[in-house]
Amino acid sequence: MTFTNNTAIVLDIGTSKLVALAGKKDESGKITVLASSTSSANGFKRGIVLNIDLATQSIKHVLTDLSNKLNQDIESVCISFAGPHLITLDYKGYRYTKNENIIKQEDIDFLYNEARNQAIADDYIQLVIEPQSYLIDDEIEDPNPVGITGKKIEASYKIVAVPKEQINNLKRVFEKVDVKISEIVPSPVAISEYVLTEDEKEIGSISLDIGAGTTKMSIFNNSVLIDTFVVPFAGDVISKDIKEGCSIQLKYAEQLKMQYGEALGTLFRLV
Template sequence: MKRNIKAGLDLGTTKVCAVISEHTDSGVNILGFGVAPSEGLHRGLVANIAKTAEAIREAMSIASNRAGFNVKELTVGVAGEHITSLRHRNYVTISSPEKEIVKEDLDRLRADVKTIRIPSDKQILHIIPEEYFVDYQGGIENPIGIYGSRLEAVNHVVLASVPAIQNIRKSVERAGFTATELVLQPIASSVSVLDENEKDLGVVLIDIGGGTTDVAVFHNKTIKYTKVIGVAGNQVTNDIRETLGIVTSDAEQIKKQYGYATEDAVIRNEDIYLKGVGARGNIKIPITLLTQIISIRMRELFSLVDNELRHAGFKSKIKAGVVLTGGGSLLQGCTELAEEVFGMPARMGVPLELGSGLSKEIGSPEFATVAGLIRGMPGSSEEQNFIKIKQRKFRSPFNLIAIIKQIHEFFDKL
């Protein structure tokens, strides 16, 4: 049986998310969804292959049980501070007598980019064309069918650490699966939470995870800038833990339950009571104090992103504002703080255009990446989404075709 099935795997610092989906004419249907605690990654990098593989197996087992079948091929998200990017401009000549640009010319252009010199410990993760030029005329989105003698492109090239990619693939393989496609996490998130008008006007996507914060800038419908910053939700939790002298689990709990990113968002000032550890008595924590701790780190994070955008020259090109997503963005008042720091409108990014099935379970900002992974890399062939699936159903022990063949052979000998 062959169906249009896509499976995505988001390897996070705090959790591993797996989704199995079916793509139909009416949309994307979520067939299976699983989450498992992640203890084998640190800031987006695999720190323990065995623990990472176990988390992958657990998340995929839950998703497969819900879907009713197994998949072996996964689209896996990639993040971490090892990610870098550059812009590269190259060209090829059109040698055919007709001078009509065909797909093979685009393939040659892409192959030429792969020959650029990069550090020996880096590999090309993505080559994303920003703009095409035909005979020096720019502004072309798709040059196929256009006549000319010179095809040129400006490309956004994403680089990743070779060992980091090898560790991801090894973890997936040890779990019993194959990583058929690797996608940068902010690109995956953008597929699920941004609309085309935002990408056209200019928008910055900030995906706040547990270990890293992923940043992507889009303008004129193409990606222009990517950055991974090593400040995220776990740093906020650690600040609460160190300042208040409480265990990590309690710090994470009160962050999620009572956390505000800015004091202006606090509705009512009340006290939080935590059970003491050992000889220490119960602890009383004012929400205003908790908010101050959180706000300092979140403001630092947004200021870092703002400085990166200014330094890269993209701040002035962002007209549609800021879109926040990821589990770290769920803090109350996060959009208000972003508007204050960036000086532009901000909204929460939730997965868009999900169809039936278990779609409601991943309709939260913390699942933006995995919701984008099941859609694949923008521009990839739809045929790549087809995966042969193994149904969990009763199978007859008799091979009907073999039996019929034996009967024919018996009568032929008569």
């Protein structure tokens, strides 16, 4: 998340709605929400731009409302993106140390930049490069290798990528709104940063968010991101199944789901 004068604007693009938040970070790092705004996600389908003009109107509406509440102009936003064609890739690189055979930060930076420049499918673009592990001289594994002696360091990364076309269409919309995109973060990663503690990531946890049109999941173990993906099935599918099964209107099916739907662990038995 990018802060300007300790203030950040975040926009979550969902299937059914857009949610914009303004937050301010104090000296201790705590973030306070200053204002929020929501709008229907007209022009979007499952988090991606379907209609440029309608999407522009939706973005402009929610950001204008937030700007009015803040009483200040919005110049840039950080976007939480949840397109259904998100993929994760594994990458490994290695480097031999120099001089005193001590691993330095420049070695880590070199390996990271190498991963960032790694060629993937022509129609995809990287959004996240997450370090998985560092192996020194094929023996010592350490998450913080700087300062360790060794002749060779091998780094493993998890790369999260999305189709270029989806990002390009999003940029076209924001150009029409005249607002800069400061950062694009995959929604599963952004959600996990909010709901999971560092202890939960260490022991192994799953972050699962069931939206209207997509279900987002991130898997952590030993404090590293193991996998993340977006499934194009979510709450709307449940509502439509209730509609067909009960032969009722969709709005009543949605009401039944919201009023009586439960997903408690005590209701299920693992086989």
